[in-house]
Amino acid sequence: MDLSDTPEEAAFRARLREWLAAVLPGLPHQPSPDDWPGRRAYDLGWQRRLHDAGYADVHWGAPPSVRLIFLEETEKAGAPYVGANFVGLLHAGPTIAAEGTAQQRERWLPPILRGEEVWCQGFSEPDAGSDLAALRTRARRDGDAYVVTGSKIWTSHAEVADWCELLVRTDPGAPKHRGITWLALPMDAPGITVRPLRTLAGSAEFAEVFLDEVRVPVANRVGDENDGWRVTMVTLSFERGTAFAGEVVACRRVLGELAVEARKNGRWDDPGLRRRLGRLHAEFRALWRLTQWNVSAAQASGGVPGAGGSVFKLRYSHARQELYDAAAEVLGPDCLDLDRPWTLDRLSSLAYTIAAGTSQIQHNIIAERILDLPKGR
Amino acid sequence: MRFRLTDDQRALREGVREALARRFDADALRAAAEGAAGAEGGTEGEGMGRRGVGAGSSGNGGGGAGGDGTVRSENGAGGASGSASAGERAGVSGVGGERAGRAGAGGRPVRLAEADGGAAGARRTAGSPRLDRALWRALGDLGFFALRMPEAEGGVGLGLVEAVLVFEEAGRVLLPGPLVATHLAAGAVPGAATGETVVAAVDGGLVEWLAEADVVRGDATGAVPLRSLDPLTPLHRVPAGRPAPDPVAILLSAAEQLGTAVRVGELAAQHARAREQFGRPVGAFQAVAHLCAGILVRAETARAAVYAAAVTADPADIAAARILADEAAVRGARDCLQVHGGMGFTWESEVHLHLKRAWVRTQRAGGVTQSEDLLAAALASETV
Numbered sequence: 001m002d003l004s005d006t007p008e009e010a011a012f013r014a015r016l017r018e019w020l021a022a023v024l025p026g027l028p029h030q031p032s033p034d035d036w037p038g039r040r041a042y043d044l045g046w047q048r049r050l051h052d053a054g055y056a057d058v059h060w061g062a063p064p065s066v067r068l069i070f071l072e073e074t075e076k077a078g079a080p081y082v083g084a085n086f087v088g089l090l091h092a093g094p095t096i097a098a099e100g101t102a103q104q105r106e107r108w109l110p111p112i113l114r115g116e117e118v119w120c121q122g123f124s125e126p127d128a129g130s131d132l133a134a135l136r137t138r139a140r141r142d143g144d145a146y147v148v149t150g151s152k153i154w155t156s157h158a159e160v161a162d163w164c165e166l167l168v169r170t171d172p173g174a175p176k177h178r179g180i181t182w183l184a185l186p187m188d189a190p191g192i193t194v195r196p197l198r199t200l201a202g203s204a205e206f207a208e209v210f211l212d213e214v215r216v217p218v219a220n221r222v223g224d225e226n227d228g229w230r231v232t233m234v235t236l237s238f239e240r241g242t243a244f245a246g247e248v249v250a251c252r253r254v255l256g257e258l259a260v261e262a263r264k265n266g267r268w269d270d271p272g273l274r275r276r277l278g279r280l281h282a283e284f285r286a287l288w289r290l291t292q293w294n295v296s297a298a299q300a301s302g303g304v305p306g307a308g309g310s311v312f313k314l315r316y317s318h319a320r321q322e323l324y325d326a327a328a329e330v331l332g333p334d335c336l337d338l339d340r341p342w343t344l345d346r347l348s349s350l351a352y353t354i355a356a357g358t359s360q361i362q363h364n365i366i367a368e369r370i371l372d373l374p375k376g377r
Numbered sequence: 378m379r380f381r382l383t384d385d386q387r388a389l390r391e392g393v394r395e396a397l398a399r400r401f402d403a404d405a406l407r408a409a410a411e412g413a414a415g416a417e418g419g420t421e422g423e424g425m426g427r428r429g430v431g432a433g434s435s436g437n438g439g440g441g442a443g444g445d446g447t448v449r450s451e452n453g454a455g456g457a458s459g460s461a462s463a464g465e466r467a468g469v470s471g472v473g474g475e476r477a478g479r480a481g482a483g484g485r486p487v488r489l490a491e492a493d494g495g496a497a498g499a500r501r502t503a504g505s506p507r508l509d510r511a512l513w514r515a516l517g518d519l520g521f522f523a524l525r526m527p528e529a530e531g532g533v534g535l536g537l538v539e540a541v542l543v544f545e546e547a548g549r550v551l552l553p554g555p556l557v558a559t560h561l562a563a564g565a566v567p568g569a570a571t572g573e574t575v576v577a578a579v580d581g582g583l584v585e586w587l588a589e590a591d592v593v594r595g596d597a598t599g600a601v602p603l604r605s606l607d608p609l610t611p612l613h614r615v616p617a618g619r620p621a622p623d624p625v626a627i628l629l630s631a632a633e634q635l636g637t638a639v640r641v642g643e644l645a646a647q648h649a650r651a652r653e654q655f656g657r658p659v660g661a662f663q664a665v666a667h668l669c670a671g672i673l674v675r676a677e678t679a680r681a682a683v684y685a686a687a688v689t690a691d692p693a694d695i696a697a698a699r700i701l702a703d704e705a706a707v708r709g710a711r712d713c714l715q716v717h718g719g720m721g722f723t724w725e726s727e728v729h730l731h732l733k734r735a736w737v738r739t740q741r742a743g744g745v746t747q748s749e750d751l752l753a754a755a756l757a758s759e760t761v
Contacts, residue, residue: 001538002379003688065378259756275746278753282697286682293681296380311677366673367666371646376661
């Protein structure tokens with residue numbers, strides 16, 4: 001067991017630190033959260049810089065341990081988040097890389113890596129959430145195109161995306177997992193309506209996407225017709241791998257800030273609060289170790305994240321909520337002030353036990369795949 | 378970074394698991410618990426004072442622990458008070474904070490079956506379990522206690538990570554005895570490394586296995602037995618000193634907790650697969666399945682924390698490991714009990730033994746609040 005960097009890892013870390021120190025001071029200010037075109041330009045600009053410095057494909061090409069160093073160091077340095085590039089870099093891109101034809105990889109991957117095109121995700125539907133395979137958006141073959149009708153929900157960055165990785169039903173007669181197909185939908189195609197969805201945090205982070213007889217070339221299909229479920233599972237396992245590693249680093253920083261704030265406002269004198277923060281400190285230290293553990297396991301198994309991702313996601317999402325609940329205790333009455341950043345973060349944290357597989361679904365995955373308990377209802 | 382077990386570490390764990398399975402399997406655990414319960418009912422006739430070999434006879438003999446070999450085990454010395462009988466008080470006065478008792482000195486350890494008393498026996502309270510000396514020596518042969526001592530000094534020459542793996546296995550099977558205290562005494566107390574000498578240690582206001590120990594580290598003056606919640610961990614109360622716990626002791630206890638957490642997860646899942654109600658395994662009900670999954674999540678998170686702390690030996694990492702491992706073991710055992718339903722509430726089921734031992738371990742080394750305080754203080758100084 002070794003937690004220290006190998007010489008290669010250490011070299012990567014040192015080079016990355018040096019580069020971040022040089023490039024970050026020159027970055028423009030972050031646009032406001034409501035400025036979608038601004039956010040798109042900012043996020044793509046950051047990806048472009050990563051590309052030019054040789055870090056573009058760190059999420060795909062690099063070993064998991066190097067990817068972890070990248071996430072750790074960029075977070076510690078305060079570098080921009082992946083933002084609008086999330087789906088391209090962490091969902092659609094890896095799927096196309098794993099399942100696409102040479103032609104498809106050539107068409108779609110370079111623009112993602114160069115920071116030229118934004119992808120969004122069209123998986124969930126109003127009636128297909130946890131039961132994703134129950135999706136009903138219909139695709140009917142018409143010559144060399146699919147004609148797609150239906151609606152998608154929880155689509156981040158739909159307003160500014162060039163492409164959407166879309167799951168559609170191509171065989172309504174087949175068992176639900178076997179009639180699904182994966183398509184790359186150009187977001188400028190006629191028949192697409194995007195409607196922003198306001199979350200409880202007040203912002204429009206997501207959108208609904210309505211599809212009315214939208215024509216998608218058959219050439220945009222990745223994988224075989226009706227094989228989309230399998231194709232998609234490749235993607236989802238990526239999401240539960242290292243996706244939250246940077247956030248754990250950020251949460252540990254927030255904990256330190258909570259301690260500073262509590263000392264300032266006197267609440268540090270409360271031993272109950274101190275111990276609560278001490279416990280959270282233990283929690284996030286452990287979550288970082290669990291990340292390292294899972295990454296090492298993925299490294300040994302050839303890069304495929306296992307069910308360990310569910311263990312992490314489950315624990316982390318609850319820990320994040322507890323962190324911001326503790327922040328509210330530190331803030332006291334100020335926890336009701338939306339101008340305190342932790343107040344909004346507390347609201348946003350509520351999504352974590354729901355998005356990317358609810359805690360209940362994660363429990364099911366663990367029960368069935370790790371503990372071998374019978375499939376239940 | 379390669380944060381996973383090496384092949385050697387994996388082999389070590391397997392080897393220890395197999396050796397413990399031969400020496401102390403689930404049946405042995407039940408029998409030991411039955412024995413303790415039986416003794417409480419008086420069926421074994423092993424209550425205190427039955428043979429009453431005086432304390433004075435216990436400490437003599439040459440060699441072994443304690444340097445000069447003589448051990449002052451004075452009845453009544455040290456001001457033991459309260460309900461303790463003279464026999465119970467025997468052997469608890471201090472010579473330089475450490476006392477050697479009978480076995481290490483006499484070179485003839487008493488095994489469970491012999492049970493002729495001696496100082497240790499005289500200090501025992503009704504119903505408290507005997508330490509299986511043969512098992513203890515077998516653990517010594519396995520290298521359990523000498524694991525981290527240099528090979529040049531007769532040790533195994535391994536590190537904290539290996540010790541954690543071994544203690545995880547011990548925790549898993551609820552191996553009884555003052556394991557951590559004896560392990561930490563190896564090299565410092567003659568005979569501890571080989572399992573010839575059983576070493577107990579004062580920890581805050583408690584001492585585990587005092588009456589069965591040959592040597593007690595720390596000041597056990599005034600020790601009074603209490604009727605232990607855990608049938609397989611006899612306890613004495615001592616006037617509380619300020620605990621200044623050795624971080625390694627905290628970590629090894631956390632490793633034991635991890636073993637318990639993993640084990641109760643297995644027991645819960647086994648039961649959930651096998652037990653049928655409403656015409657199907659109860660594990661098919663999400664309410665039950667999610668309890669089982671929750672045990673696993675806590676155990677695996679604790680595992681990462683405990684192993685990492687073994688690698689870094691950083692007090693903050695160790696404190697975190699302790700917090701996570703205590704939670705994983707106690708909540709895991711409780712949920713395991715819940716999954717077992719009514720059977721979980723019986724003496725016959727082993728589930729209660731896991732919960733009780735987990736509770737005992739939570740009281741070690743100042744308890745979890747000390748770790749929480751340490752980590753809170755670290756927050757202010759730490760720069761992430």
